[in-house]
Amino acid sequence: QVQLVESGGGLVQAGDSLRLSCAASGRTFSSHAAGWFRQAPEKEREFVAAVSRSGDKTFYSESAKGRFTISRDNANNTVYLQMNSLKPEDTAVYFCASRQAWLDTFYYTGASYNYWGQGTQVTVSS
Numbered sequence: 001q002v003q004l005v006e007s008g009g010g011l012v013q014a015g016d017s018l019r020l021s022c023a024a025s026g027r028t029f030s031s032h033a034a035g036w037f038r039q040a041p042e043k044e045r046e047f048v049a050a051v052s053r054s055g056d057k058t059f060y061s062e063s064a065k066g067r068f069t070i071s072r073d074n075a076n077n078t079v080y081l082q083m084n085s086l087k088p089e090d091t092a093v094y095f096c097a098s099r100q101a102w103l104d105t106f107y108y109t110g111a112s113y114n115y116w117g118q119g120t121q122v123t124v125s126s
Contacts, residue, residue: 002026002115004096009120012086016124020081022096022117030074033101036081037110038092038122048094049081050106059106063089086124093119 008020022034035050049070050059058070069082079096097113107113 002029002032002098004098004115004117006094006096006117006120009094009122011123011125014087014124014126016086017082017084018086018122020083020094020096020120020122022079022081024077024079024098026077028100029077029098031100032098032115033105033107034070034072034079034096034098035107035113036070036079037095037097038090039095039119040092043092045095045110047108047110050108051079052104052106053101054104057104057106059108061108083122086122088124088126091122091124093121095119
C-alpha cells in the first residue's frame with residue numbers, strides 16, 4: 001500500500017514559479033510510475049506530467065510542455081513538479097498519482113493509476 005501526500009501549492013502571480021512535492025510512504029515506491037494531474041473548478045481532471053519509475057522517462061501535456069518539469073528522488077520517495085511561467089489557466093487542484101510498474105515506462109491516463117493523493121491547490125492570479 002502506498003500513501004501520497006502533496007504539498008507546495010499556494011497563491012502566486014502570473015509568471016511566478018512553484019514546486020509541488022509528492023511524498024510517498026511505503027518501501028516499494030521506487031517500483032512505481034508516477035504522474036501529476038489537475039482539476040480546475042467545473043472541469044474534468046486532466047493529465048499534466050508523468051515519470052517512469054527510474055525517472056529517466058518523462059511525458060507532458062501540451063499545456064505543460066516547456067514550462068513544467070517532473071522529477072523524482074527515489075531515495076526520499078518523492079516526486080516533484082517544477083512549474084515555471086505560471087498562467088491563470090494553471091489554477092487548479094493538483095493531484096499526485098502512482099502505480100506499480102513492471103516496466104520503466106510512464107502512464108498518462110488517470111485510469112492507469114491506483115494510488116492518489118488528496119491534492120494541493122494552486123491559484124495563479126493575473
